[in-house]
Amino acid sequence: MSNFEPIVIQLLDNEYWWGGIVAHGHQMPYDAGSNIREELFGNIWGNQACPLLVSSKGRYVWSEEPFAFEFKDGRLTIDNIRSKIELGEGQGSLRGSYLAACGKFFPPSGKTPNELSFTAPQYNAWIDMLRHPTQEKVLKYAQAILDAGMPPGVLVIDDWWHRNNGTWRFDKETFPDPKAMVDRLHKQGFLVMVWLTDYVTPDTREFLFLKDKGFIFADEKKAPLIERWWNGYGAILDLSNPGAFAWMQEQMDELVRQFGIDGFKLDGGDPFHYRNVKKSFEPRTPNGHCEDFVRLGMKYDLAEFRACWKFGGQHLMQRVRDKYHGWSEGGFADIIPSSLAQGIMGYPYSCPDMVGGGEDTDFLSLGTSFEQELFVRWAQCSTFFPIIQYSNLPSRVLGGEPLKIVLELVKLRMKLGPEILELARQAARTGEPIMRYMAYVFPGEGIEAVIDQYMLGDKYLVAPVMAKGATSRKVKFPHGSWRGDDGNTVTGPCEMEVQAPLARLPWYARV
Numbered sequence: 001m002s003n004f005e006p007i008v009i010q011l012l013d014n015e016y017w018w019g020g021i022v023a024h025g026h027q028m029p030y031d032a033g034s035n036i037r038e039e040l041f042g043n044i045w046g047n048q049a050c051p052l053l054v055s056s057k058g059r060y061v062w063s064e065e066p067f068a069f070e071f072k073d074g075r076l077t078i079d080n081i082r083s084k085i086e087l088g089e090g091q092g093s094l095r096g097s098y099l100a101a102c103g104k105f106f107p108p109s110g111k112t113p114n115e116l117s118f119t120a121p122q123y124n125a126w127i128d129m130l131r132h133p134t135q136e137k138v139l140k141y142a143q144a145i146l147d148a149g150m151p152p153g154v155l156v157i158d159d160w161w162h163r164n165n166g167t168w169r170f171d172k173e174t175f176p177d178p179k180a181m182v183d184r185l186h187k188q189g190f191l192v193m194v195w196l197t198d199y200v201t202p203d204t205r206e207f208l209f210l211k212d213k214g215f216i217f218a219d220e221k222k223a224p225l226i227e228r229w230w231n232g233y234g235a236i237l238d239l240s241n242p243g244a245f246a247w248m249q250e251q252m253d254e255l256v257r258q259f260g261i262d263g264f265k266l267d268g269g270d271p272f273h274y275r276n277v278k279k280s281f282e283p284r285t286p287n288g289h290c291e292d293f294v295r296l297g298m299k300y301d302l303a304e305f306r307a308c309w310k311f312g313g314q315h316l317m318q319r320v321r322d323k324y325h326g327w328s329e330g331g332f333a334d335i336i337p338s339s340l341a342q343g344i345m346g347y348p349y350s351c352p353d354m355v356g357g358g359e360d361t362d363f364l365s366l367g368t369s370f371e372q373e374l375f376v377r378w379a380q381c382s383t384f385f386p387i388i389q390y391s392n393l394p395s396r397v398l399g400g401e402p403l404k405i406v407l408e409l410v411k412l413r414m415k416l417g418p419e420i421l422e423l424a425r426q427a428a429r430t431g432e433p434i435m436r437y438m439a440y441v442f443p444g445e446g447i448e449a450v451i452d453q454y455m456l457g458d459k460y461l462v463a464p465v466m467a468k469g470a471t472s473r474k475v476k477f478p479h480g481s482w483r484g485d486d487g488n489t490v491t492g493p494c495e496m497e498v499q500a501p502l503a504r505l506p507w508y509a510r511v
Contacts, residue, residue: 004081011074012057016439016448018094018344019053019061020069021045023321025341026334029056029439029448032074040066041080042286043272047321047338048308049287050345052101056439056448058091060101066287066309082285093443098344102431106312106346112428113317113349114263114301116191117387119417120153121410122351123190124265127391130360131160135175141393142185148395150410152189154302156265156389159195165234166200166207168251170259182260193302194261196252197268198293199234202226207235215244217277227273236273239292241281248296256300263302269293270307304351312346313431317387320350325357325374327468332357332378336466337451339385343433349424350435354391355379372402373468373502379406380505381464383413384456386420386434405503416456423457442478445493450476461508465500472499475506482508 011017016029020038023045027036040049053061053069053076061069065082078085086105091097102108125133125141138157146152163171170178182192200207200216202224210216216235217225224235239245255261271286280289290309297303297316304317320338324331335352342350356375375397382388394406423434433440436455439448453463453475461482463475477492485507490496498506 004085006077006079006081007085007087009059009061009076009078009087011071011076014056015059016056016094017053017071017076018341018437019050021047021049022338022341022345022347023047025337025339026329026451028337028341028451030071030076031448034071037068037070037072039068039080040287041068041082041271042066042275044270044287044290044307044309046270046307048305048318048342048345048347050310050312052105052312052345054094054097054101054344056094056443058089058093058097060088060091060097062086062088062101062105066285094344094437094440094448095443098440099431102313102346106310106431108313108428108431109315110428111301111315112424113303113315114154114191115421115424116154117302117317117349118421118424119414120151121413122154122156122387122389123393124156124158124354124358124389124391126156126158126360127354127356127358128393128396129158133157133161133174135178135181139181139184142188142190144393144395146188148393149407150394151414153191154193154263155185155190156193156304157195158265159231159267161194164201164204164206165197165231166210167204168196168255178259186260191262191302192260193263193265193304194255195265195267196296197266198237198239198248199229199231199268200237202233202235210237210244210247211235213243213247214238214281215241215247217274217280220278225276227276229268229273236277238280239296240284240289244281245292245295249299252296252300263300263304264297265304266293266297267306269305271309308347315349315428316347317349317351318342318347319389320353322358322360323353324359324362325371327374327466332374332381333466335378335381336454336464339435340433340437340451340454343435344437344440346431348427348432348434349386351387351389352382352385354389355382356392356397358391370397372398376402376405376502377465379409381466383409383505384416384435384454384460384462384507386424388413401503409505419459420456438476438478445478447476447478459510461510463498463506463508465506471501472497473506474498477508481511483511484508
């Protein structure tokens with residue numbers, strides 16, 4: 001409960017704010033006309049969040065613990081406060097306010113994820129295999145990548161490679177020789193990640209061991225706390241217990257030692273999953289338990305998270321939550337707003353979910369309704385992102401002109417790779433986002449509300465087509481000269497309708 005009085009901040013003229021919950025990036029920026037309330041305690045909507053708000057007028061709000069905030073009637077109200085609120089001002093712009101908060105509260109670590117994350121696409125076998133991965137399928141998936149002329153990159157073996165959660169060993173029925181599989185993938189140029197969670201399947205030897213050790217959450221009667229989650233029912237590791245944390249870390253290290261696994265996709269850790277926890281080894285808020293989960297990835301240079309609380313400035317990859325295969329909110333429309341919000345909360349190494357969408361139940365029901373146009377536009381939008389992830393392989397779901405377009409995008413991504421890697425290294429030194437709001441780079445130009453185009457660093461303006469059937473779009477150009485992918489130069493500031501048939505991703509380099 002809060003022991004602090006609410007804080008009320010009067011918004012300045014033409015002031016805009018960003019921050020809080022990544023999944024609500026489509027609602028940002030907040031301004032004098034906003035009427036919205038967000039509660040950061042206990043539910044961060046399945047993605048990253050941060051106790052940070054930053055303003056276009058050089059102001060910021062920070063607290064070490066979750067709080068609630070409301071924009072209404074031209075005021076920002078902070079309440080449900082659990083620790084001191086830090087207020088900053090006088091930083092001049094969105095960039096100034098972010099860098100001031102970053103330097104003070106979550107300074108950059110100096111480390112980046114493995115460079116292959118930026119110089120080549122990432123491949124996740126999830127949609128290709130769903131709940132039935134096998135060693136044979138993984139090897140065929142990797143070979144299909146190479147046969148299509150796509151480069152090797154980081155390959156993720158998603159859920160169900162193991163028999164039970166908490167039994168972090170390959171299922172020998174479906175992966176009879178995982179070491180040989182990983183060795184072969186390495187020789188082909190891939191790095192290999194596997195999926196992990198903090199859930200434990202009940203009624204297994206590992207469950208009984210962890211229960212007897214006191215490593216899983218229990219209820220008031222000391223019975224194991226069994227929670228429903230997307231794969232069924234499970235107990236949850238109490239990672240506030242150093243013994244439980246060390247046990248889980250040892251399982252991960254053994255996968256590295258025994259099989260050569262290069263990193264981990266860590267799924268789960270959502271604060272709302274801990275809301276029924278009444279007692280833990282160390283006192284924690286639900287958000288604090290999420291922090292414990294995220295610490296599992298800190299020792300590896302390939303660690304990807306979907307849910308994360310705080311930990312800005314670290315070398316962790318952050319994925320936008322699963323999107324359905326569709327154009328509107330919850331699908332394609334969300335990936336730019338969410339990824340931009342990640343950057344302004346201290347998470348520069350953002351990944352926009354799988355090209356075409358990653359919601360498994362959606363693909364199970366799609367049948368023959370898979371949209372090639374949507375896949376192409378999704379690939380175009382993601383090509384300039386810090387990390388791009390394919391799951392459905394273009395050579396398997398596309399044909400003719402759409403396939404040719406996407407393979408050309410892969411070549412463009414490879415050409416951009418060294419520049420994106422350098423931006424990642426800069427982020428490790430400065431904390432700056434790699435993918436940036438227009439207003440972050442160009443303050444005071446009236447483009448604060450633009451969230452359907454973005455900047456890669458300070459050099460590239462990227463304006464993908466986001467609407468079904470569209471063959472043109474309006475692009476807002478800041479001041480300066482901009483050389484387009486079509487060879488034309490535009491002088492800003494201006495707004496221009498540009499032609500963008502299916503084969504074109506409009507992007508511009510700052511001259």
